[in-house]
Amino acid sequence: MLSTLRTIVQEVNSARDLQEALSIIVSRVQKAMNTEVCSVYLLDPATNRYVLMATEGLYRKAVGRVSLGYSEGLVGLVGSREEPINLEDAPSHPRYRYFPETGEERFRSFLGVPIIHHRRLMGVLVVQQRESSRSFNEGEEAFMVTISAQLSGVIAHSEATGAIGGLSLTGEEAHDIGFDGVPGAPGVAIGTGVTVYPAADLDLVPEKTTDDIEHELDLFQCAVSAVRGDIERVAARLASQLRPQEQALFDVYLRMLSDEALPDEVNGKIREGNWAQGSLKQVVQQYVRNFEMMDDHYLQERAVDVRDLGRRLLSHLQEGEQASLEYPERTVLVSEEITPAMLGEVPKGQLVGLVSVKGSSHSHVAILARAMGIPTVMGLVDIPVNQLDGKELVVDGFEGQIFASPSADLRAYYQVICDEENELIRGLEALRDLPCETTDHHRVSMLVNTGLMTDVLRSLTHGAEGIGLYRTEVPFMIKDRFPSEQEQREYYREQLEAFAPNPVTMRTLDIGGDKCLTYFPIQEENPFLGWRGIRVTLDHPEIFQLQVRAMMKASEGLNNLQIMLPMISNISEVEESLHLIYRVYHEVRKDGYNIHMPKVGVLIEVPAAVYQIRELADRVDFLSVGTNDLTQYLLAVDRNNPRVAPLYHSYHPAVLQALVRIAQDAHAVGKPVGVCGELAGDPGGAVLLMAMGYDSLSMNAASLPKVKSVIRSVSLEWATNLLADILLLDSPHVIKSCVDLALRNAGFGRYMRPGKSTGKTLAEVASASA
CATH class of the missing domain: 3.20.20.60 (Phosphoenolpyruvate-binding domains)
Structure with missing residues (x-):
């Protein structure tokens, strides 16, 4: 089972999109469990309903069409309980819900486990069997729980990828889908995403199309020639120090770089309209998947060689590419992990927001962002950053959210908040030379x-x-x-x-x-x-x-x-x-x-x-x-x-x-x-x-x-009384709410979240302070 689990996880990790990932899951789990049906139901956040997204064993025409309410049927029961349900005779259960279009009336045994990622219920993984006498044993139930836990992050990542592209789970056009992280630096920014990624990291190469296919072909051919030359020079230098079987490794690299091998496939992807780096990424990842899935240990290890060769080619492709990166007038910098050096690359006055997959509101980059007054969202662990390049983004540093490709209404809403914040800052300028005294x-x-x-x-x-x-x-x-x-x-x-x-x-x-x-x-x-x-x-x-x-x-x-x-x-x-x-x-x-x-x-x-x-x-x-x-x-x-x-x-x-x-x-x-x-x-x-x-x-x-x-x-007396009250409380969230409420009642709601305040007007606050 461990070997099976590893193989499934590797396959799903390499899927290009959510639908391919789900198809791999149901196919491989059905085979591993030796059962007749395996299905995945995902909870659509837009409708709060479970949607049948993939199946092996039920009628395929039901995929994307069958949906259940949040607490409807056995699937809803698994989700609401957030624990496995294992039944020998599912139709006799009072919560059983029958859908004729699935053809599931033939199957009686039922085992469903929830798919949960970071406390978020994402869906339910189900296996079913025709014989009523069969009950899924504890080992099979444990395997299902394990596979669900292992794959929940991949499903979340794939779902986010589709949502960024403006598609709901059912493939329909979606609007204003936000992604939650943690607030890094307060404020709101509206701008264009620019993805910056570490050099020679294939996994982080963004997907881009190109209008200049010949240029991309030339770039790739130059990279192949450069890497081939590097390998030949190293092989010649080490020839006297290596045995023939060790020297053969360089020959393997050179054969993979021959015109009819890896370069031919990459050129094919480029001719389909993909840029050179993205084409290289797709081909190398496919090679790696194929090698890693082989049973022979020696062949599995060849995946390392392919990955290394891919990095070498990518390194040559990237030479000068980041240096020539164009930054829009309103740049939202996006990366797996923002570094101070990245901030310095953006021309002065053009950086308006930051989005980082790694880090939290108390990491040092977030502290630096607050010092610079740049709205920032951190900890967006499920966001595929390479999909955000070139997208219009709204960065809400107050709530820790981002929105990709916002609608006109959402953009207008956040523009009002930006204007209020700018007005607030101007209103506080009169305080500069006044003492900080109660x-x-x-x-x-x-x-x-x-x-x-x-x-x-x-x-x-x-x-x-x-x-x-x-x-x-x-x-x-x-x-x-x-x-x-x-x-x-x-x-x-x-x-x-x-x-x-x-x-x-x-x-x-x-x-x-x-x-x-x-x-x-x-x-x-x-x-x-x-x-x-x-x-x-x-x-x-x-x-x-x-x-x-x-x-x-x-x-x-x-x-x-x-x-x-x-x-x-x-x-x-x-x-x-x-x-x-x-x-x-x-x-x-x-x-x-x-x-x-x-x-x-x-x-x-x-x-x-x-x-x-x-x-x-x-x-x-x-x-x-x-x-x-x-x-x-x-x-x-x-x-x-x-x-x-x-x-x-x-x-x-x-x-x-x-x-x-x-x-x-x-x-x-x-x-x-x-x-x-x-x-x-x-x-x-x-x-x-x-x-x-x-x-x-x-x-x-x-x-x-x-x-x-x-x-x-x-007054100090007012602050002292507030402190005395909150020291009696035992919940940090209640304490924060009480402090915020006290400030809102005193007229400072705008300082916590512009656009959602109550109390005094801005003019009254500025006047009273001065």
């Missing part, structure tokens, strides 16, 4: 998180009072080697000068987890609990001391530098860090630099640190809380994993209780404490943090005007 005169420092110089420019125009977190890893990540002391010094001086005399808090190098350096790879099974942050730099004091030296030299004449230590979990780490920092300070002073000893603080982001606040505060000048990692570690939820994204919640009672304790313990020993996590940039979160007693809030620049507007319009 109506009863409680003052909170408003700081920003930065990493790039563009962050600084945006921060200054939004009225930031300093930098609460400068991510020093950014200069390291954009290099292909460790930056020199002079290079680091120049980066740090830019930040320090821009905000002088206000404080600039620089976090020492924080790599590991989801922040990797290509030239300093860290390979771990569990990177977030591994070698990261201060653990790396204390193990490499040469990196730590060089960085601190660059910071101190950059601060000469400004003296607004503050140093913050990340990922602290032990007192000994602080003491060792301070020892190195003081050593560098005295060395720099000895070299003739007239600097002051910078304040040193600790970033509280590990649960162990929550219970050592007093001891930590005795050794440093200030404390700051990184709510992103603290939430991740308290809840044991990887914040970059979209599968568990709903479990990550900054309003979780455990997180709020920890934040209350941190503020109380820090103030008990007379040390200032701030927050530099994303919770500070959420208007509701900022109000709660202020009520807890935090002295400063640091956030991305785009969030600063909204947070300042809210704080200037409420």
